[in-house]
Amino acid sequence: MSDNEILEQIDRYLNGEMTKQERADFEVLRAENAEINEQVTEHKHFTNLIKQYGERLELERRLDAIHNEIDVEALEDQFRIHPSFIVRLWRNHHSKISVAGSIAIFAVLCTLFFTGYLGSRDPRFGELSREIKNVKSTTDQLKSNFNKLNAQNGRVNFGKFGGTGFAISSNGYIVTDFHVIQGNDTVFVQSASGASYKAAVIYSDPTTDVAVLKIKDTSFKSLGIIPYALKKSETDIGENVFTVGYPRDAMVFSPGFLTASSGINGDTTQYQISTPVNFGNSGGPLLDNKGNLIGIIKAKDLHVEGAAFAVKSNYLLKAIQDMPDSLKVNLNMNSRNGLASLNRVQQIKKMQNYIFMIRVNQ
Amino acid sequence: MSKELTNGTPTDSEVILGILNNSESVVKRLYLAYFPMVMQLIINNNGDADDAKDIYQEAIIILYNKVKNGDFELSSKLKTYIYSVCRRLWLKRLSQLNRYGGDIKDFEEYLSVDDETEKNNERDIQFNRMGDALNLLGEPCKTIIEDFYINNKSMKEICEEFGYTNADNAKTQKYKCLQRLKKLFFQQT
Numbered sequence: 001m002s003d004n005e006i007l008e009q010i011d012r013y014l015n016g017e018m019t020k021q022e023r024a025d026f027e028v029l030r031a032e033n034a035e036i037n038e039q040v041t042e043h044k045h046f047t048n049l050i051k052q053y054g055e056r057l058e059l060e061r062r063l064d065a066i067h068n069e070i071d072v073e074a075l076e077d078q079f080r081i082h083p084s085f086i087v088r089l090w091r092n093h094h095s096k097i098s099v100a101g102s103i104a105i106f107a108v109l110c111t112l113f114f115t116g117y118l119g120s121r122d123p124r125f126g127e128l129s130r131e132i133k134n135v136k137s138t139t140d141q142l143k144s145n146f147n148k149l150n151a152q153n154g155r156v157n158f159g160k161f162g163g164t165g166f167a168i169s170s171n172g173y174i175v176t177d178f179h180v181i182q183g184n185d186t187v188f189v190q191s192a193s194g195a196s197y198k199a200a201v202i203y204s205d206p207t208t209d210v211a212v213l214k215i216k217d218t219s220f221k222s223l224g225i226i227p228y229a230l231k232k233s234e235t236d237i238g239e240n241v242f243t244v245g246y247p248r249d250a251m252v253f254s255p256g257f258l259t260a261s262s263g264i265n266g267d268t269t270q271y272q273i274s275t276p277v278n279f280g281n282s283g284g285p286l287l288d289n290k291g292n293l294i295g296i297i298k299a300k301d302l303h304v305e306g307a308a309f310a311v312k313s314n315y316l317l318k319a320i321q322d323m324p325d326s327l328k329v330n331l332n333m334n335s336r337n338g339l340a341s342l343n344r345v346q347q348i349k350k351m352q353n354y355i356f357m358i359r360v361n362q
Numbered sequence: 363m364s365k366e367l368t369n370g371t372p373t374d375s376e377v378i379l380g381i382l383n384n385s386e387s388v389v390k391r392l393y394l395a396y397f398p399m400v401m402q403l404i405i406n407n408n409g410d411a412d413d414a415k416d417i418y419q420e421a422i423i424i425l426y427n428k429v430k431n432g433d434f435e436l437s438s439k440l441k442t443y444i445y446s447v448c449r450r451l452w453l454k455r456l457s458q459l460n461r462y463g464g465d466i467k468d469f470e471e472y473l474s475v476d477d478e479t480e481k482n483n484e485r486d487i488q489f490n491r492m493g494d495a496l497n498l499l500g501e502p503c504k505t506i507i508e509d510f511y512i513n514n515k516s517m518k519e520i521c522e523e524f525g526y527t528n529a530d531n532a533k534t535q536k537y538k539c540l541q542r543l544k545k546l547f548f549q550q551t
Contacts, residue, residue, distance in 0.1 A: 004537045046544060047511050052485075053492040054512030059426060062386070063419045066393045072401070072411045079402035 006036065010043050164245035164284035164297070165189060165213060167354040168230070168320075170223045171330050172197075172215030175316060176283030176358050177298055178204045181211050189215065189356035192251050203323045208269055208311055209298055210319040211283075212327075213358075227350045228285070229337040230313050231292035237261060241273055243297050243310075244348055245284030246357040253348055254281065256308075258288075263309040264299065271295055274306045283358060286310040291339025291347050371395040374440040381429040393422060396441060399470065400448045406467050408456060417455065421447040424482045438473055446472040450479050495546040503539035510536060 012018050013026050030037045090097065111117075163180030167173065174189060181187050181201050190196040197217040204211040235241075235258055242255040256275025263270025273286065277300055286295035295310035320328065339347045372380065372391045380388025397418055404414035421444055428434035436443070449472050496504050502524055509515040509523070517529050517536070526532040 004534060007537050007540070008533055046547075049488060049492060050507065050511040053489050053496075054508065056423070056489055057493075059423060060419065062389065063393060063422060066390045067397075067415055067419070070394065070397060072415075075398050075401050076405055076411050079398065080405050 006039065007043070010040050011047075013040070014044055014047065162246065162280050162360065163282040163358045164280065165356045165358045166283075166285040166293075167223050167226055167356070169330070169332050169334070170225055171332070172199075172220055172223065173328075173331050174199060174213040174215065174356055175296060175320075176211050176213060177296060177311075178206050178209045178211040180283045180358055181213070181360055184360045186216075187213065187361075188359040189213065190359065191354070191356050192352040195353075202327050203319075205319045205322065208315045208319055210296065210311060210316055212320065212323065223354060225338070226334040226354055227338040227347075228287060228291050228293050228354075229335050230317060230333060231288070231294050232314055232317060234261065234312065234314065235271070235288055235294045239294075240289040241275065241286055241294065242344070243275060243277065243281060243284045243286050244352065244355050245277070245281035245297065246355075247278035247280035249357075251352060251355065252281075255344075256306075258294075259307070264301070267309075269315045270298060270309045270311055273308050273310055275308050276306065277308045281308075285351075285355065286313075287339075287347075287351075291337055291342070291351070374436055377440060378429055378434065378436070381426055389422075389426075393418075396444050399441070399445060402469050403445065403448060403467075404452055406469075407452065409452065413452070413455070417448050417451050420451055420482070424479065427482070427485075442471060442473060443475070445470040446475045447479060450475050454479065491547060495543055498546050499539065499543050502535075503542065506532075506536050506539050507543060 009026060013023065018026060030040060163176055165174040165176035165180070168175050181204070185201055187199050187201065188196055189199050197215045197220050199213040199215045199217075202212055202214045237258055237260060239258045240255070241258050242253065244251055244253050246252070254275045254277055256273050258271055259274045260272035262268050263272055271286070271294070275286075275297075277284075277297055279300075281297045282299070284297040285293050286297055288294050294313045296313075296316060297308065298311050299309045301307040301309070317333075320331070320333070323331075339350060342350065370391070372388055372395065377388060377392050379385075380392070397414075400418040400421070401411070401414045404417060405411065409417075424447055425434070425440075425444065449466070449468070453466065496507065499507070506520055506524070509520050510517070515523075517532055520526075520536070521529050521532040524532065524535075526535070
């Protein structure tokens with residue numbers, strides 16, 4: 001049997017075209033001959049593949065035919081998710097938009113750079129510092145106005161509503177600063193013991209900033225002997241000095257040194273002292289170690305630490321001497337110093353009733 | 363056939379029975395019923411209408427063969443099954459084309475259907491080889507083989523069609539053709 005004939009037999013066998021007898025014979029042959037058996041299996045597999053391939057082609061044809069009935073374009077339109085207007089605009093024109101955007105950013109940066117806006121990193125801080133600068137300049141202006149006012153008045157700064165004064169005679173003459181009582185005819189004086197009297201301004205000398213008051217009170221009798229004496233000669237630099245005054249409601253003792261023989265702007269009528277004084281010390285007595293009256297506290301230099309000024313006692317004396325005679329009736333200055341041998345505590349205790357708080361009605 | 367059966371979406375069991383019975387109309391209704399769904403999936407995930415057609419037909423063929431082989435078990439809705447197969451096939455296609463961006467827009471729920479598409483792939487390779495081999499075979503061999511093995515025509519019919527003087531000549535010719543086809547088919551491996 002040739003290969004051709006064997007294949008013919010196999011085809012007929014597989015297609016079921018053999019008669020019963022032929023089929024039986026072939027099956028015997030298949031069982032006996034392994035080679036033929038293998039050929040049958042192989043042929044069956046291959047022809048099946050051809051058949052399946054054919055079926056697949058047929059199926060695809062049918063599906064294609066069905067597919068052709070579908071309106072694909074309409075479906076495509078229906079199901080495509082249409083992006084929003086903005087997205088479509090971007091897709092169609094993104095290159096142009098990008099270029100335009102880049103140019104815009106570049107232009108803005110250039111403008112900012114050339115106008116110097118990029119210099120300050122955060123505009124808010126710039127404003128803040130500007131505001132601070134404004135505040136500072138306003139403050140400076142205020143300060144200069146203030147200083148100008150002070151310069152006009154011839155003193156640095158002292159409160160108008162209160163000061164210190166001290167008795168210079170037992171019958172009620174009290175000396176204080178002119179600027180303490182400025183603008184008042186009548187003031188109230190109060191001693192450390194609490195005795196309060198009405199006093200009239202009887203003399204004032206704005207050039208030396210000295211004022212003389214006279215207690216005009218019916219309840220007033222006499223102060224007693226003044227413990228300190230006015231020193232007529234000038235005191236030397238380095239002298240231990242002190243003052244007692246009313247920078248607040250209580251009497252305050254302030255020790256210090258005489259540091260210069262001239263005062264504000266080289267004024268020779270004044271001493272410079274390094275004594276802690278405050279508003280309210282104005283008009284207080286400046287005494288040396290021995291308890292001699294050497295000056296009247298006048299002012300405090302606000303720009304120099306610990307520098308204050310006092311009018312020299314001889315100018316006080318001069319002012320008193322300049323007073324019209326009608327005003328200094330019974331003004332008997334004490335010339336005997338009763339404090340010289342005492343220590344500081346006893347000195348203060350002894351003199352405290354002669355130092356007055358001056359209250360003005362301003 | 364009632365009107366109800368010729369129109370609209372066929373029920374799932376209708377489809378299975380229809381395929382088993384080679385019902386032309388059921389296959390058509392099946393095809394028409396689910397194509398829009400697959401179309402929506404493909405065109406909104408970097409594909410076009412032709413891609414949708416390819417993928418959908420591949421999925422239908424997978425379903426068809428599974429049903430024919432009797433190993434199709436309906437474990438979910440048929441719609442979900444088809445969608446899942448198409449989704450899987452399209453993902454594979456996208457990654458082959460390097461068009462897959464790692465993100466796919468879904469429109470239906472889906473199952474994991476890996477092994478089925480793999481099996482189908484092997485079969486596709488064999489069919490492609492068979493198609494190539496048949497084309498290389500040339501006429502009249504191609505038609506003789508197709509007529510005899512695919513269209514189940516008898517040797518007698520083939521004999522008349524090609525004007526062979528006797529059946530033996532035709533058989534010899536068919537034998538030669540088959541041998542060449544086998545050679546072409548196995549040469550490709």
